[in-house]
Amino acid sequence: MPKFTYSAIESASGKEKKGVVESASSEQASAELKAMGLIPTALAPEGGGTNPGKLSLGAKKDVRKLNSPGTQTQTPFTAKKKKGGITFGRVINNAGLTIFTRQLATLVNAGMPIMRSLETLARQERNLQFKEVIDSLVESIRSGGNFSDGLLQHPKVFDRLYVNMIKAGEAGGVLGTVLERLSRFMEKAEKIKGKVKSAMTYPVIIMFVAVAIVGALMIFVIPQFENIFATMLKGQQMPDLTRAVLAVSNFIKNNILVTIGIIVALYFAFTAWHKTRSGTRAVDWFLLHAPGVGPLFLKSSVSRFTRTLGTLLASGVPILQALLITRDTSGNVHVADALNVVHDRVKEGDNVARPLDSTKVFPTMVTSMIEVGEETGALPEMLNRVADTYDDEVDNSVAGLTSIMEPIMIVFMAVVVGTIVIALFLPIIKIIQTLQ
Numbered sequence: 001m002p003k004f005t006y007s008a009i010e011s012a013s014g015k016e017k018k019g020v021v022e023s024a025s026s027e028q029a030s031a032e033l034k035a036m037g038l039i040p041t042a043l044a045p046e047g048g049g050t051n052p053g054k055l056s057l058g059a060k061k062d063v064r065k066l067n068s069p070g071t072q073t074q075t076p077f078t079a080k081k082k083k084g085g086i087t088f089g090r091v092i093n094n095a096g097l098t099i100f101t102r103q104l105a106t107l108v109n110a111g112m113p114i115m116r117s118l119e120t121l122a123r124q125e126r127n128l129q130f131k132e133v134i135d136s137l138v139e140s141i142r143s144g145g146n147f148s149d150g151l152l153q154h155p156k157v158f159d160r161l162y163v164n165m166i167k168a169g170e171a172g173g174v175l176g177t178v179l180e181r182l183s184r185f186m187e188k189a190e191k192i193k194g195k196v197k198s199a200m201t202y203p204v205i206i207m208f209v210a211v212a213i214v215g216a217l218m219i220f221v222i223p224q225f226e227n228i229f230a231t232m233l234k235g236q237q238m239p240d241l242t243r244a245v246l247a248v249s250n251f252i253k254n255n256i257l258v259t260i261g262i263i264v265a266l267y268f269a270f271t272a273w274h275k276t277r278s279g280t281r282a283v284d285w286f287l288l289h290a291p292g293v294g295p296l297f298l299k300s301s302v303s304r305f306t307r308t309l310g311t312l313l314a315s316g317v318p319i320l321q322a323l324l325i326t327r328d329t330s331g332n333v334h335v336a337d338a339l340n341v342v343h344d345r346v347k348e349g350d351n352v353a354r355p356l357d358s359t360k361v362f363p364t365m366v367t368s369m370i371e372v373g374e375e376t377g378a379l380p381e382m383l384n385r386v387a388d389t390y391d392d393e394v395d396n397s398v399a400g401l402t403s404i405m406e407p408i409m410i411v412f413m414a415v416v417v418g419t420i421v422i423a424l425f426l427p428i429i430k431i432i433q434t435l436q
Contacts, residue, residue: 003046004029007124008038016123020046039110042124091157092130094193098186100130105179114175115141133157146170161308161325168316178315185311188387189304192394196300199293199398206409210416215252217420222249225424232431239430245423284332288361292404296397301335302366303390310383320347334361352379 001022006029008017017038023029026043033040092100100121107117115138122134133154140150148167151158162182169178226246229238238246252259273279287297308329312322320343327339338359345355353371356362366386373382 004043005046006033006038006040006044007042008033008040016120039107039112091133091154092127094186094190096127096130097157098183098190100134101179101186102183105176105183108179109176114147130157147175159329161312161329164317164321164325165312165315168312172316174316181311181315185307188307188391192300192303192391195394195398196296199296199401202402203405203409206405206413210409210413213413214416214420217417218249218252219256222246222420222424223253225427226250229427229431233427233434236430236434239423239426241419241423242427245420280333284334288332288334292401296394296401297332298363299390299393299397301330301332302362303387303394305330305335305339305362306366306370306383306390307387310380310387313383314380319352323352338362 001024003020003022004026005020006018021029021032023032026045030040030043033043103121104117107120108114112120118134118138118141122131122138125131125134136153137147137150140153141147146167148163148170151163151166165178165182166175169175172178222245226249229242274283288294288301290297305326308326309322312325313319317325323339323343323346327336327343330336330339338356338361341359342352342355346352351371351374353367353374356370357364357367369382369386370379373379376382
């Protein structure tokens with residue numbers, strides 16, 4: 001019978017326990033551990049290594065609480081002080097934060113107090129910087145603060161959406177439910193972002209290959225033909241296309257560092273311009289209206305907007321505050337402007353659908369469904385339904401864009417390489433005519 005190594009929390013004492021259990025499957029092993037009064041936090045086949053980041057998500061909500069909220073843990077704990085120095089990069093990426101939220105939701109829904117849950121996650125966290133963040137959250141709760149108060153101390157890790165949803169969950173006494181909803185939201189957001197990135201990966205790779213091929217031709221191949229042409233044509237003038245290609249080749253060959261410097265300078269100039277207000281607006285407008293990729297980015301923006309607003313409203317966040325949070329996390333300045341208009345109109349007593357429709361940013365179908373949701377009193381459910389619909393639309397758009405981009409990029413490479421080949425063949429034809 002297969003053996004599984006496990007890490008678990010004793011429901012009676014709250015102590016962490018590790019061991020090996022024999023069972024026919026991982027599901028049955030998890031059930032046996034729960035029957036023994038243990039809440040599994042990691043479970044893996046023996047020999048494969050225990051993955052402490054993978055929680056058993058089958059924990060039931062009716063597991064009795066480990067301790068009362070005021071009970072201190074039996075394991076002594078000392079919060080680590082943050083070390084000085086410069087930290088490069090992010091403390092944790094979106095995928096890691098999603099896993100952390102999912103694990104925390106599982107432990108809280110299993111009946112474990114929030115402080116004990118955070119201590120458990122801190123002990124198994126391998127990212128030392130994020131472990132310090134979790135330790136500071138534990139210390140904040142131990143000193144009498146709320147979970148959301150601790151999150152506010154780390155704005156670079158937990159954004160406004162995260163903090164406000166947790167605050168709403170604490171106020172309504174449904175922190176476990178909100179954590180579960182937040183983890184699902186983050187998982188879906190990462191899924192959509194991954195699909196959009198995958199759609200853009202293929203053309204970027206093709207462009208890189210095309211630039212590499214053209215660069216190799218310009219530096220190594222074309223100069224060899226230039227020597228042949230100079231010898232065979234004996235001072236005769238070459239075709240204009242050939243002379244243009246040779247001029248570009250000579251410049252790149254004789255000024256490689258200058259060429260690289262120009263490319264790098266253009267990249268940083270574009271990056272600096274993109275960070276300006278006018279640059280951001282121009283790029284965001286192009287992404288929403290560009291042929292081919294525009295519909296994909298629009299559907300992705302609609303999905304993010306409806307998913308974010310629906311999740312916030314379902315978690316108990318007030319509508320005006322939810323609109324502001326959605327605006328700040330929209331990822332597109334034109335969508336943010338539209339939501340700013342909606343916020344001001346709702347503040348004056350209007351509904352969401354009418355001002356949203358007047359902005360002409362979102363499709364009519366979206367505003368119509370939102371209007372129905374407001375009339376029926378089921379706006380959060382309708383928003384999430386719209387998000388699910390547009391998630392499927394993003395899937396279809398990614399598949400369609402990939403199928404279209406492949407022949408377009410092949411034709412692009414054929415035109416570039418073909419132009420170079422024609423430029424080299426024109427003098428050869430002239431040489432043959434001269435010999436005849």
